[in-house]
Amino acid sequence: MIENETSLSSDTMASSSSSDEWEEELECEVSALLLLEKKQRRKCWLHPINLERHFHGEYHTLIDLLEMGDNSDRFHMYFRMNKEQFENLHSLVEMNIKKINTTFRKAISTNERLAICLRFLATGNSFRSLGFNYRMGFSTVRQIVKDVCQVIGQVLKPMVMxxxxxxxxxxxxxxxxxxxxxxxxxxxxxxxxxxxxxxxxxxxxxxxxxxxxxxxxxxxxxxxxxxxxxxxxxxxxxxxxxxxxxxxxxxxxxxxxxxxxxxxxxxxxxxxxxxxxxxxxxxxxxxxxxxxxxxxxxxxxxxxxxxxxxxxxxxxxxWRIFLRYIEVQPGTAQDIILAAVCLHNMLSKT
Structure with a gap:
């Protein structure tokens, strides 16, 4: 009698375990399908707002004004360096941050990439905020900041430190x-x-x-x-x-x-x-x-x-990024910090 009860209990447990595993597998498959559907539901390759970047983006409107006339003090306030220092820095990092044009779209210029990175360091604004200002995708801004900071650290460190x-x-x-x-x-x-x-x-x-x-x-x-x-x-x-x-x-x-x-x-x-x-x-x-x-x-x-x-x-x-939480992965945070320190030394020299 005891043996039968034990056998029945074991069968019931096996059945229950099998049922639980089946439910878990079903949940995983449903989650995967939903995630795939969400990815396929992308409305457009480039958001309509960002299509007008060359006409309404901050770099193509405000920066042009800052470079004109007697706005050198405003240029310095915006980038934390004067135009000559900006151009010198750009000449040092240009070849390492340059991207190639494709048949689908024109690459973002090296000047604009550097401008986005410096503005991020100068203000500590979120990638989303900079994306709206420069009419770019949020992930694009994040990648630009990461890449440019890494290059600034690699290029400037042997020179200024x-x-x-x-x-x-x-x-x-x-x-x-x-x-x-x-x-x-x-x-x-x-x-x-x-x-x-x-x-x-x-x-x-x-x-x-x-x-x-x-x-x-x-x-x-x-x-x-x-x-x-x-x-x-x-x-x-x-x-x-x-x-x-x-x-x-x-x-x-x-x-x-x-x-x-x-x-x-x-x-x-x-x-x-x-x-x-x-x-x-x-x-x-x-x-x-x-x-x-x-x-x-x-x-x-x-x-x-x-x-x-x-x-x-x-x-x-x-660089007011240090007055806020740096909302990035530790590896990227290290690149940001090193880039800011190298820029600090560069500007202290001139």
Whole structure:
């Protein structure tokens, strides 16, 4: 009797399992058919609104006016650079962002592609908003921004952010001592910024950078997880490892005074960074006590660190994409950040 019940129960379970599997397969097939039907239901290859791009698109109306007459200040406000700088940048990236005309339609010009990318960086507007302004498809705008940012980073980085040499470091040290009254200072590090979920309750990736006394970025490391601490990010980065291994072309130890001892060149950070022979941080507040010399040291170190704080302030004020959520995939976000940093250095030079 027990055996029969067990057999009946097993048959019932098998039947139930088979029924569930059949229902799941049916649901998958229906979903696939609906998705295919939705794709085939595309009304037109190009939206009627976008057909008039050459007559009513922002690039073909407003930009033409900005290039005419005495509108140089407006041109600069729009692109965050003057016309000469725009044309110079365009000449550098033109061949890498150029598309070929087809029998179906004419390719979007390289000037217009660059204009869309710069406007995205300057405003942080959504791809949809830029699509309406420039009379383009939203996905087209997204792809243009992604491609152009990638090319800007690849082309400009060797020019405006080359690997530092010993002579470059010595020039930076002199600038820090002259402008910020801090000797033997190479630069200041800073981090700006699930795996990417940080303590502020937002998803972020980290831009770790070294900045010189003139607000230019010397080295950047983009893409660390936002949840990690500043010290951990720095120690695990290629930048931090190069400094620790002595493979970063840093000058040899030198004397500050004629009769003093030899001291290493250093970078200066805040309390979040670990104390190293090549990295100085301020004394903690609880250890200051009434020691006036420690307070003066903290003040001088904090003063030197203004360079890096100012650099990020200028970067965000010029490229307002950093004042908003960057609603793209992490890989594209890295390209956007690197492109903005390279443009910052390029404009700081001219």
């Amino acid at each position: 080359p690997s530092p040499t010993t002579e470059m470091w010595k020039d930076i040290v002199q600038s820090y001592e002259r402008l910020w009254n801090f000797p033997h200072c190479l630069c200041c590090p800073i981090n700006a910024g699930s795996e990417y979920y940080n303590y502020k309750g937002a998803h972020s990736i980290v831009l770790l950078a070294l900045v010189d006394a003139n607000y230019k970025f010397i080295v950047v490391d983009v893409g660390a997880y936002g949840k990690n601490s500043d010290g951990a990010i720095f120690s695990n980065s290629l930048l931090g490892k190069s400094l620790a291994n002595g493979t970063f072309n840093v000058p040899a130890d030198e004397k500050l005074t004629a009769h003093g001892e030899e001291l290493p060149y250093v970078i200066v950070g805040d309390e979040a960074f670990p104390l190293k022979s090549y990295l100085l941080r301020p004394y903690s507040r609880r250890n200051l006590g009434g020691d006036e010399s420690k307070k003066i040291f903290n003040y001088r170190l904090s003063r030197a660190r203004r360079a890096v704080e100012n650099s990020f302030g200028i970067l965000a004020a010029r």
